[in-house]
Amino acid sequence: MIEIKNLVKEYNGVRAVDELSINISGGEIYGLLGPNGAGKSTTILMLTGLILPTSGECRIDGVEVSKNPIAVKKKIGYMPEDVGFYANLTAFENLSFFGNLYGLPQKELEDRCDELLKQVGLYGVSKTVGGYSKGMRQRLGIAKAQLNDPTVVILDEPTANLDPQGVSDYRRIIKNIAKQDKTVLVSSHILSEISKVSTKIGILQKGRLVREGSWEDFSSGIEMMNLSEIRINVETKDPMPEISHPKIISAEYKNENKTALITAKSDIREDISGFLYDKKIILKNLSLDSTTLEDAILTYYNTGVSES
Numbered sequence: 644m645i646e647i648k649n650l651v652k653e654y655n656g657v658r659a660v661d662e663l664s665i666n667i668s669g670g671e672i673y674g675l676l677g678p679n680g681a682g683k684s685t686t687i688l689m690l691t692g693l694i695l696p697t698s699g700e701c702r703i704d705g706v707e708v709s710k711n712p713i714a715v716k717k718k719i720g721y722m723p724e725d726v727g728f729y730a731n732l733t734a735f736e737n738l739s740f741f742g743n744l745y746g747l748p749q750k751e752l753e754d755r756c757d758e759l760l761k762q763v764g765l766y767g768v769s770k771t772v773g774g775y776s777k778g779m780r781q782r783l784g785i786a787k788a789q790l791n792d793p794t795v796v797i798l799d800e801p802t803a804n805l806d807p808q809g810v811s812d813y814r815r816i817i818k819n820i821a822k823q824d825k826t827v828l829v830s831s832h833i834l835s836e837i838s839k840v841s842t843k844i845g846i847l848q849k850g851r852l853v854r855e856g857s858w859e860d861f862s863s864g865i866e867m868m869n870l871s872e873i874r875i876n877v878e879t880k881d882p883m884p885e886i887s888h889p890k891i892i893s894a895e896y897k898n899e900n901k902t903a904l905i906t907a908k909s910d911i912r913e914d915i916s917g918f919l920y921d922k923k924i925i926l927k928n929l930s931l932d933s934t935t936l937e938d939a940i941l942t943y944y945n946t947g948v949s950e951s
């Protein structure tokens with residue numbers, strides 16, 4: 644179980660994590676979603692005891708991390724974004740090496756390595772890790788994170804640069820870990836990769852948790868919004884006209900090339916075209932872009948607009 648309460652981390656007076664509170668129970672897969680710089684890694688580093696919070700606290704199975712860093716490390720399996728392995732050793736040899744650091748008896752260690760390699764589909768693979776694909780390395784990283792039989796597994800950007808097969812393998816493995824009643828925290832800036840596996844998603848922006856809920860909660864909100872990104876290019880000697888419309892959420896105008904990028908609650912191209920026509924402005928281009936779901940979600944929660 645993970646309990647984060649009023650957690651703050653400041654770097655030179657700037658808050659990277661700002662009054663963050665999250666609770667995650669055993670069996671849950673929590674997806675921490677946020678753009679680059681949102682504070683995901685900083686949160687994870689505090690949870691694993693690698694850096695100290697400025698204020699607030701984190702508890703793992705009830706044990707406070709900053710006061711009991713060694714006890715907590717035994718409970719946590721952590722996979723950083725870039726996992727390091729010995730390229731000239733096999734998966735089994737790598738796991739045995741790292742497992743030795745936990746002081747497990749030899750037979751128990753070998754059985755554990757075999758069991759973990761079976762779980763991640765690398766059992767019996769004889770080639771050395773230097774010849775592995777990114778997906779195979781990630782799977783081995785997930786195995787490594789479980790060597791100490793942790794109750795909490797934390798994975799930082801586990802799907803970065805994985806191919807679709809790699810992502811699907813990763814999802815299956817994560818679900819199996821949670822089935823053992825372990826607590827899983829996964830960070831990502833790609834919604835589609837965590838939405839299908841997470842039992843709960845938290846959206847982090849500028850160090851704050853701006854929204855938390857199930858995937859269903861998020862997707863229904865976004866579907867209702869039906870966000871549209873509209874690109875406009877006009878011909879005018881005057882500055883780019885500001886378009887006012889109740890459905891516009893955000894707009895960026897560029898006077899140099901007379902363009903605008905509008906994010907609206909629905910496709911309002913017809914209204915925009917009418918607005919420009921009334922102002923006698925010649926329209927050179929008016930196109931609709933499909934926003935990615937994560938863009939839509941981040942815009943939605945960034946601006947704090949409601950579905951109404």
Ligand SMILES: Nc1ncnc2c1ncn2[C@@H]1O[C@H](COP(=O)(O)OP(=O)(O)OP(=O)(O)O)[C@@H](O)[C@H]1O
Nearest residue numbers: 654658659677678679680681682683684685686832
């Ligand atoms: N050691 C540090 N010193 C100063 N500022 C830092 C340090 N580490 C992180 N930051 C700042 O804290 C903020 C949060 O960074 P963090 O790495 O936690 O975000 P993130 O969500 O993990 O992003 P990314 O996916 O890019 O790693 C950023 O503004 C970052 O520049």
